Amino acid sequence: MKSVNKAKIAIIGSGNMGGAMAQVFAIAGHECIIADADATYSEQSFKRLLLETESFEKQGLFPVGSTRLISQNLSYAKSIEEACQNADYIAESVPEIIEVKKTVLGQIGDAARKDAIIASNTSAIPISQLSAFVSNPERFLGVHWVNPATFVPGVELIATPHTSEENLQFVERLITGVEKVTTRVSDVAGFIINRLQFALYKEAMTMVEEGSSTPAQIDSVVSNTFGFRLAFFGPFAVADMGGLDVFAGAYKSLEQAYGERFAAPQALLDKVATGDYGFKTGGGFAGLDASKSAEIVAYRNRAFAALSQLKRDLGPPPGFPSATQP
Numbered sequence: 001m002k003s004v005n006k007a008k009i010a011i012i013g014s015g016n017m018g019g020a021m022a023q024v025f026a027i028a029g030h031e032c033i034i035a036d037a038d039a040t041y042s043e044q045s046f047k048r049l050l051l052e053t054e055s056f057e058k059q060g061l062f063p064v065g066s067t068r069l070i071s072q073n074l075s076y077a078k079s080i081e082e083a084c085q086n087a088d089y090i091a092e093s094v095p096e097i098i099e100v101k102k103t104v105l106g107q108i109g110d111a112a113r114k115d116a117i118i119a120s121n122t123s124a125i126p127i128s129q130l131s132a133f134v135s136n137p138e139r140f141l142g143v144h145w146v147n148p149a150t151f152v153p154g155v156e157l158i159a160t161p162h163t164s165e166e167n168l169q170f171v172e173r174l175i176t177g178v179e180k181v182t183t184r185v186s187d188v189a190g191f192i193i194n195r196l197q198f199a200l201y202k203e204a205m206t207m208v209e210e211g212s213s214t215p216a217q218i219d220s221v222v223s224n225t226f227g228f229r230l231a232f233f234g235p236f237a238v239a240d241m242g243g244l245d246v247f248a249g250a251y252k253s254l255e256q257a258y259g260e261r262f263a264a265p266q267a268l269l270d271k272v273a274t275g276d277y278g279f280k281t282g283g284g285f286a287g288l289d290a291s292k293s294a295e296i297v298a299y300r301n302r303a304f305a306a307l308s309q310l311k312r313d314l315g316p317p318p319g320f321p322s323a324t325q326p
């Protein structure tokens with residue numbers, strides 16, 4: 001019987017992402033076993049994770065007692081089959097190469113109990129495509145963590161039409177139980193995170209290629225302006241708070257300069273045409289409750305002041321060229 005409070009977890013692929021997931025689960029008290037390409041790799045990962053946990057605990061990044069919990073709850077297997085045989089929940093986190101995923105998911109599906117849940121951490125491959133590699137696909141879904149998985153809260157959950165609701169809910173409880181924030185998202189390539197992140201990256205690269213900006217300028221501006229806000233408010237909340245009329249006006253100039261691909265979205269123009277400017281008139285896309293506007297603004301101000309202070313306390317990330325000074 002699977003328990004969300006004390007699950008038996010297998011992580012297949014114990015690199016950057018898989019290793020971090022193993023730390024999160026083991027520190028939260030789950031029994032966690034890792035397996036990599038072979039027994040030597042698995043053992044190396046195990047040793048690396050122990051050392052890293054010790055260092056993170058000393059730095060105050062992991063709670064006191066984490067090293068002891070990792071020693072108690074984390075182990076490594078000699079093979080994928082050995083790791084999977086008793087597991088309730090198996091996370092695949094091998095390289096983003098479809099042939100490798102196919103082989104490994106096939107091995108996992110054959111070795112796992114029929115009621116074990118199998119998750120892929122793929123960054124961008126549609127889960128329905130991977131689902132074909134797993135027997136009993138009602139137990140398969142995407143569970144997409146973000147690097148560094150030890151510290152970034154958000155995790156995308158991607159079901160296919162075959163994934164059972166019961167299994168999806170189990171995973172939701174399991175992942176929220178390790179203090180992550182889950183969001184169910186559609187099974188489209190890149191899901192939400194990478195479709196948006198890669199769109200931004202592509203436009204940033206275009207600016208560098210055309211010579212209008214350097215990478216340092218872009219990183220400085222993004223992380224200190226709209227990227228700063230995004231830590232608390234997504235693009236819809238930001239637009240609602242800034243004013244949909246203001247956004248529609250800005251799109252006019254962008255379209256003139258960059259053409260059709262920067263035309264204002266029709267749904268935005270439709271809202272503006274009805275006098276819905278977002279937060280200031282009530283309405284908008286983010287579903288903000290206008291009666292709570294004072295509370296929302298007060299929260300925003302507290303959040304931004306605290307984040308500004310944190311950035312000042314930490315200083316800029318070391319090793320990056322500065323673009324803030326002339």
Ligand SMILES: NC(=O)c1ccc[n+]([C@@H]2O[C@H](COP(=O)([O-])OP(=O)(O)OC[C@H]3O[C@@H](n4cnc5c(N)ncnc54)[C@H](O)[C@@H]3O)[C@@H](O)[C@H]2O)c1
Pocket residue numbers: 012013014015016017018035036037038041093094095096097100104121122123124144145146147
């Ligand atoms: N790095 C990121 O920022 C990030 C973020 C979210 C999701 N992902 C996704 O997570 C997955 C893993 O990425 P990563 O960054 O941890 O890569 P990584 O290279 O750090 O780790 C992959 C691990 O898989 C192992 N491996 C290779 N072949 C294997 C096999 N046949 N059987 C078992 N293990 C095998 C490797 O030895 C390695 O330890 C990918 O699908 C990636 O797209 C990565």
